Amino acid sequence: MNVEGGSDVVLPCSLSTKENIEFKRFYWTKVAQKDENLKEVFMYDAGIPYNYGRKEVSHFEDELKHGNASIIIRNTKISDNGTYTCHFPRLQPPQIFNIELAVGTASKPSVTTLDQQDWVLQCEVHGNPKPKVEWQDSDGKNLNATVTQVSEREGSFYITLQTAVTKTNTYRCVATQEGIKHQIYAETSVHISGPKLIKVEEGSDVTLPCSLWPKEDITSTRFVWKKTDDGQKVFQYDKGVLYSDKRPDQSEQFKGRVSHFEDKLEQGNASITIRNTTRADSGEYRCSFPFIQKPQLFHIKLDVVGPEVIKVEEGSDVTLPCYLWAKGIRSTQFNWKKMSQNEESQMDVFLYNKGERPDQSEQFKGPKVIKVQEGSDVTLPCSLTTKEDIRLTQFIWQKVSQKTGNGQKVFLYDNGDLYSDERPGLTVITVEGGSDVTLPCFLWPKEDIRSTRFMWQKVSQKADDGQMVFLYDNGDVYSDERPDQSEQFKEPKLITVEEGSDVTLPCSLITKKDLRLTRFVWRKTDDDQMVFLYDKGLTVLKVEEGSDVTLPCSLITKEDIRSTRFNWKKMSQNDESQMEVFLYNKDELPGQSEQFKGRVSHFPDELEQGNASITITDTTKADSGVYRCIVPLIQKPQIFYIKLDVVGEYFDEPVKDVLSFKDWSLVSTLLSSCCI
Known part of the structure; x- marks a missing residue:
């Protein structure tokens, strides 16, 4: 068996009868490399395994009932080379199995092309014993090659061999270890198309x-x-x-x-x-x-x-050829100029810049003129220079007015569909006032648009008068946070309930995204009261007055924040009265509110693990409230909210939550009943 050093190997040993050996005895030995004496490797005796102190050797407990006495050697080393024997001494007749193990066999060569002009091929191999490395062509003939590196580390030899080839062929890098009778190779194909x-x-x-x-x-x-x-x-x-x-x-x-x-x-x-x-x-x-x-x-x-000479008759059209050996220039730029000995008098003939064509000299501007007799047929030419297949696309002809820039619709081709009674220039939908209407809009061919963006506008003859009707942007639609929708099309959903009853206000993402690890806020928009906040579940901390408290804030990604910025604020209904608690800005700490000066610290040693937590010492009841930790400058900014309750021996006054509920006495009663 041949294995690479450091890998795991299973030495197989199974009885052909597959009889249960859970209460039998077997053992493994190895012929030592120096004195040729047997060396104990593993023994199993009626339920008791013994590995002679080698933790990397173990058996397969669940397989014993099937007659499987195989062992596994983990993290093999060169010293594990040798002949292993599996013995069943108490069977009649006794059975013995022999396995030859070779550790350090050469890895499969890594073949790369370093230079595709001179076609230099490189082969990298490592193994022990030291392999012989050769480059060969498809006929097995050895090529001239240069050894550029030979090194030894961690008990293995590393060899790099390079060769240059001059013709199309399949080339093979062969690594041979004659001592352990191991050979392995990798191939690469080279195509050289004629002279350089x-x-x-x-x-x-x-x-x-x-x-x-x-x-x-x-x-x-x-x-x-x-x-x-x-x-x-x-x-x-x-x-x-x-x-x-x-x-x-x-x-x-x-x-x-x-x-x-x-x-x-x-x-x-x-x-x-x-x-x-x-x-x-x-x-x-x-x-x-x-x-x-x-x-x-x-x-x-x-x-x-040199310059190519093309002769044409005056008044005729002419094509000036210009081809790249490498095709595909739609996303680049090229330009044509009429040259002159005086550079200032050179004329711009044509510029292609990803479809834009500015600065053309007047001599070359103007539509192509075609003259025909009245009543005759005429072909208006229009061909893509790329000669691209346009059967599955759309193109439109219009007669353009020089005065208005608008024009009459002449011809439409849309994937085989043309203007007709069933497809006029504009789709008309008639509905009664007050009814609902669906405006159809489908892509062809059909394409999934859940992760893209589309927009509806009410078009006016005056470009500035267009109204924004609807926006879909990867699951996001017009809302309070994206308020660009025209007022005409805004309308809150109306829900009517009896006073005193419960009500559910619906709010669901179209994408059905999991919101458990995100944040959302409900507000009453007519008087801007905050109704509900969810931020991975608002964390509530309760401490006694005078004690220290740590407000947790750790990035899920455990991203290093030593070179970025984070800050803590104590929130308020009035943005102007929010208090600066702590700012980390690469060790600069400006603008801290007086209430927190000298009492707040962070954990410098844990910034590398994304920990932006802070400790407030000697807390007072004035420290109670909702705190926000924000890390704004990372790729995906994150915000965390913590509610802190600093309490004395008794609740002698209502505890006001940052959320704007109308009945503060109810909140105080609830908090007192759970905490006194």
């Missing part, structure tokens, strides 16, 4: 790359560049000797225009530079090393481009 393409403008210089892999000093060898499509000799380096008058074989086209990189030859770099390129230089080039141990070839395709 380099495109330059006519008249510029260009470097054609050619570097050996692995890197090898080529100062004392030979390399040759040829233009393979027409057989021209471009450049030759032969142990320091170049094309010259004494070696006149260089083609006339390249004489005096080609050079190499003398200072980079030691690193195997045979790249060349061609200066002042012409269109005649376009073609395929080959760099070869004929005299190294394993000859290598490199292919480059050079494309030298």
Whole structure:
């Protein structure tokens, strides 16, 4: 059995008869690696297990009745290597099972591509004993490779191996541990589509790359560049000797225009530079090393481009071609200009900027003009430049008025549906005054819109007069907290009950979201009285006057708040009379109310765990009330409310809650009856 170090392993041992061995005896031994004597590993004797002090070894209690004497070794180490034997000495005949365990087998290689231009592949493996790592092609042939890292840590060897490939193939990284007869591999596929393409403008210089892999000093060898499509000799380096008058074989086209990189030859770099390129230089080039141990070839395709000439008759249309090798430019920008020797007189012809087209020169503006005889048919052209399929979309033609900008509706295509008697330009719904009406609005194709936003407006001819009818925003609708709905469409739900009876005021989220861990507030809007507050259930603390009290405030996420801000306030019906209790703002504490100065502290050591709790010392009855803790600057701001009751020996005055109930005496009576 082969396992990686640190993993758990089960050594199997089961009787073929599957007879109950709960009251029998079996034991496990291991052949020691040095003296070859047996070493006790585990023993079970009629209900009593013994692991010889090795806590990582245990058996399967529930499986004994099925004849299963297997054991598990947790967190295996290299020292666990060896041959294990499972004995049943009291069975007739006695039975013995042998297991060979090899810990430290190499992990599956991790294969990555470091460079998709030079196609450098990297393989990382770790294991013990030290694995032999090789790169192979699909035929099993070993490739030239360089070991870039070998290290040993925590009892395992870590090896990194790199190779460069030049052709399409499936390549395999193989790790072999001959000592334990273990081999594992990982594969990757490489697709190299022809020679490397380099495109330059006519008249510029260009470097054609050619570097050996692995890197090898080529100062004392030979390399040759040829233009393979027409057989021209471009450049030759032969142990320091170049094309010259004494070696006149260089083609006339390249004489005096080609050079190499003398200072980079030691690193195997045979790249060349061609200066002042012409269109005649376009073609395929080959760099070869004929005299190294394993000859290598490199292919480059050079494309030298200049302005393209297109001739057309005056008055005709013309398409100016411009294509990217990589497609997909709808979300980017491109522009066309008519060039001039004087940059100030260059003209903007066309700009595409994610659909916007500003700043076009007047010469190129204006609708396309089509002239036809009255009574004849005419085709108005309209084609997407992307040639995208529009059968499942919508497009509209309108006749535009130059005066108003509005226009007549000419043609509608909507996923195969056209204007007709059943589909006029505007849907008309007629209802009696006072009745309800449903205004239909469906997406096509059907799509779930619960997590998105839609809005209804009453449209007016004057854009500023449009009224806001309805808003849905991911479950949120117009409300007191989103008050933009027009007054015409607001109407509270009316519930009529007899005086003295109970009433339920309905309020449910459309999304049916769980509210147990959130906050909501009910208010009486005509006089702004607070009726009910729920904040994960309002926490109530009751302490005796003169004692200290800790007001809890901890983030559920246990997020580090040392570098942010939180503050505590004592709430009041009047916002102006709210009291600043404590502010943490990266250790700055401004603006604290006089009542709390010198009496409030936080827990600096627990800020890292999201604890914003505070302690108020020497409490007084004046400290009673509702406190709010807010952490406003985190990704999801959180608010906590605490109600504090500071009491003396007796309740000698009504205790006023922050919630605005009308009958304060009732509240006092309830509190007194539960606490005296």
